[in-house]
Amino acid sequence: MLREHARAAGEVQSGLPSSRSDRVLASASYWGFNAALLGSAALVLGLLAIGSNAVWLGWLKLVLGVAMLVEGLLLVSDWRGARRLVLQRIQQRRGARGGERVSFPRVLLRQLSSLALQLLGLAWLGAGTLAVARGVEQIL
Numbered sequence: 001m002l003r004e005h006a007r008a009a010g011e012v013q014s015g016l017p018s019s020r021s022d023r024v025l026a027s028a029s030y031w032g033f034n035a036a037l038l039g040s041a042a043l044v045l046g047l048l049a050i051g052s053n054a055v056w057l058g059w060l061k062l063v064l065g066v067a068m069l070v071e072g073l074l075l076v077s078d079w080r081g082a083r084r085l086v087l088q089r090i091q092q093r094r095g096a097r098g099g100e101r102v103s104f105p106r107v108l109l110r111q112l113s114s115l116a117l118q119l120l121g122l123a124w125l126g127a128g129t130l131a132v133a134r135g136v137e138q139i140l
């Protein structure tokens with residue numbers, strides 16, 4: 001697999017997603033990634049441990065959990081290249097230019113980033129399930 005990427009390293013990488021469905025998926029994946037990051041921060045800061053019985057807090061836990069579950073499923077399954085699309089959107093936001101030549105170390109870094117996103121998606125599946133369970137428990 002890496003050999004294929006090494007051969008393709010001299011070629012020009014494709015820029016933005018070409019079809020409309022890929023553009024929608026790229027946007028949804030990117031913003032879902034950001035929402036899941038916020039959900040993770042809320043979990044780390046102890047949102048699930050708050051002892052309040054407010055119903056709105058239960059709904060917030062439920063919504064954050066569902067967002068983390070959906071994004072986790074997208075990243076773990078790599079549905080329609082979601083990990084690649086998220087990485088492209090992150091690079092685009094950082095100011096990377098499309099159409100540049102891609103070196104082998106950059107291809108290797110992209111592969112490692114894809115693996116890291118897959119593991120992060122797996123963690124979000126677990127955390128999202130926990131948040132949904134806690135939110136439903138608080139609502140009911």
